Amino acid sequence: MKLIKTAAAIALACSSSALMAQTIQIEITNLTHAQHFTPRLVIAHDNSVDAFEPGVEASSALAWLAEAGVIDDAQNPDSSGQNFEALLGPVDTDNTSNTWHRFGGLVPPSSSLSYPFDTMDKPYLSILSMLIPTNDAFVGLDSVKIPTEPGTYTYMLHAYDAGTELNDELNSMRTDIVEQGGTPLGGYGAPGVAGAGASPVPLGVGGTGVAVKVGFAQDGTAIGANEVVDGTDGPVHIHRNILGDTSLTDGASDLISTEHRWLNPVARVTITIPAS
């Protein structure tokens, strides 16, 4: 999917949650070895909203989330009109079919964050967050019925491939390669973690591409030697994991095979329904 990708790295975004009545507690735990979770999109909704569905092509909103971690205009104005804010309506508002919130900051590996969330009495809950560094992997909670009995409920979440970008596993900060036609990579490829909370695992450079090679189109025909094609591999499906390699300077991938891989499940979500 062709997006305006200007963000070369995911920046930390902060946000506060509105405390209202009918509030549930949502805890998310990153179970991976070395993948960070981008800001979380939490949606309470009715059955007319489906943020993602395996076997169905991703929306542009899902592409922005899975490729760049972007949920709303405040994170990246270039996503305006295409992101989840455009799809769902204003944040922290009863949009009739849904209400949503972006919980800012990153969830590093082996850590948990917990937030209160006002469901505004919507019956279903979905949660999405990008795994970085990947091309377009995201962790998803797919429309679970929000329990009504007070108690604590646990869900194990899998990693999905949005299918909107080929898994070339090339570092999006690279300048020695460009998108086919000459556009700088920008947000294309696998963005790393910038700023505070950066991963202790560095991204490599010099990879030749995994699912698609630098200098070749998706069908294998030659293109510019320093060009990489922006293809798709949808619809949405369970991610087949990254390949990575053991070199920071060459090899196939700019990701690290000893660190960046995962096995499902990749996250645990615990929902606490308070006694009313």
Added chain:
Amino acid sequence: MNMNKLTLALLPLVAVLATGCGGDDGDNGATGPAGVAGVNGTNGTDGVDGTNGSDGINGNLAVFTVQLTNLTYAQPFSPAAIVLHEPGFNTFIDGESASLGLEQLAEAGDPSGVMSEALAATQYLDAVTTDGATPPKSIGGATTLLVPLLDVDDLRLSLTTMLVNTNDAFTGLNAADISNMDVGQSISFMAPSWDAGTEANTETADTIPGPAAGAAGGGGASAGFSAVRDDLFDLVHFHQGVVTNENATDASKEGLSSSILTEADRWDNPTARIVVTRTR
């Protein structure tokens, strides 16, 4: 002789004196004053001690069997530490650092530290280790644990066993709820695999205790436990799988050339099945 006669003669005379007075009797005298009370008697001696009560009868026990199946292709499981306990105890918690006992189990396949940590917990009820290792692709023997009947209503099962052809991978159960099982009932759990986070996943012969390392000239207990904690984060988390040395020398450089593991040592989740049956 004469003396005897005289005595006999006197007897009638005495009889006449006793009965022969014809006058009226005099009036009885007034009752005298009561005597003073006697002093109290001394106390009796103490009674002997009662006999001891009879011995109590044994409380009723619930009996559980736990059976471990190794679902992997080529990862033997070390002897598993199986613990039945009340809520509030955990062999490990993902996102937190591993205990020393878990580090020893996950790096060297030694369950004794986990067992002694469980024994020290107030929530401890019973624990046992499996009889040796559980080979790949095999169903292990059933182990038996006993729990007082009154604890059955809030009961947890924890199990940990190492994937021995790894640096510090383990599988098992973390305080799985097996409360209120009926006699004869079975529950089956499919288990993922965790990384203890206590050892870098170097996949070298001198850091892995299992047969794969042994075949490469390493392995054994000396290649197992090291007190050094050198993983990316010293936190228990889900394992990412092993990289192995496949494709280490081609242009992709995907594999890890220093690894002594092969693609056969890989796995995917789940790695273990644990079947719990209440037999009494």
